[in-house]
Amino acid sequence: MYHLRCSTGMRYSASRAFRTSATVAYEDIRERLTAGVKTAMKNRDTVASTTLRSVLSEVYNLDKSSGSKASSSTVVGVLRKAILRRRLSVAEFTKGGRTDLVEREAREAEIISAFVPPMMPEAQIDLALKEVLAEYPEDSNSNPCKSLGVVLKTFYSKVDKSNVDADLVKRRAEALLYANSS
Structure with a gap:
């Protein structure tokens, strides 16, 4: 790898254009x-x-x-x-x-x-959790405690954890799971 200097004197790596x-x-x-x-x-x-x-x-x-x-x-x-x-x-x-x-x-x-992106609103969290719950068959929602871990794992595979309040996500997931099991 080699480095280039621009007119302002800053160094840029040559492979910068190839990064993902x-x-x-x-x-x-x-x-x-x-x-x-x-x-x-x-x-x-x-x-x-x-x-x-x-x-x-x-x-x-x-x-x-x-x-x-x-x-x-x-x-x-x-x-x-x-x-x-x-x-x-x-x-x-x-x-x-x-x-x-x-x-x-x-x-x-x-x-x-000023440098932190805004947190995901509760409405979007609920929407994402409902999408996750829609992927599972009805019999898997019979015991909400057992399903919670799978639901949270799937949710965080779709949503960046740094953009949500983890406690809020857990509370909303539990509420939706208990609502679906009734």
């Missing part, structure tokens, strides 16, 4: 994060650049520990966890009366949220 669309998806989120860091640095926004660098550091550490580049859904999962951590910190700092830290953590959560 799945690879482009995770590169897109990584490229967006990197571009966000660059933009924040150009605008001298230290909070945004520090926040995005810390998230990229988590992603790179994940890459190192797994031995390969993490998928886009894994990167989105890292982003969602970073947002959750900051929102929990906001709640704790609010209890402690630390408004200066509340504002900073809230801003960091907002910065990271």
Whole structure:
């Protein structure tokens, strides 16, 4: 593999044009994060650049520990966890009366949220679960507890896990299974 330099001095690998669309998806989120860091640095926004660098550091550490580049859904999962951590910190700092830290953590959560795709709405989750349930014969739905694992496995084979709330999916699947078994 050889590398090319464009007029701006950036390096591009020659095999970039031959990558698959799945690879482009995770590169897109990584490229967006990197571009966000660059933009924040150009605008001298230290909070945004520090926040995005810390998230990229988590992603790179994940890459190192797994031995390969993490998928886009894994990167989105890292982003969602970073947002959750900051929102929990906001709640704790609010209890402690630390408004200066509340504002900073809230801003960091907002910065990271700009890079996260929206969650799938409950109506679409129900629609996808109904499609999964329609694939199974009636006798398999007789015991909802036994069918739940198969339904969830099939559901997640069709839907990216990082785009849904897992607890909501499980609750909706249980509700639909019990409704079908009655």
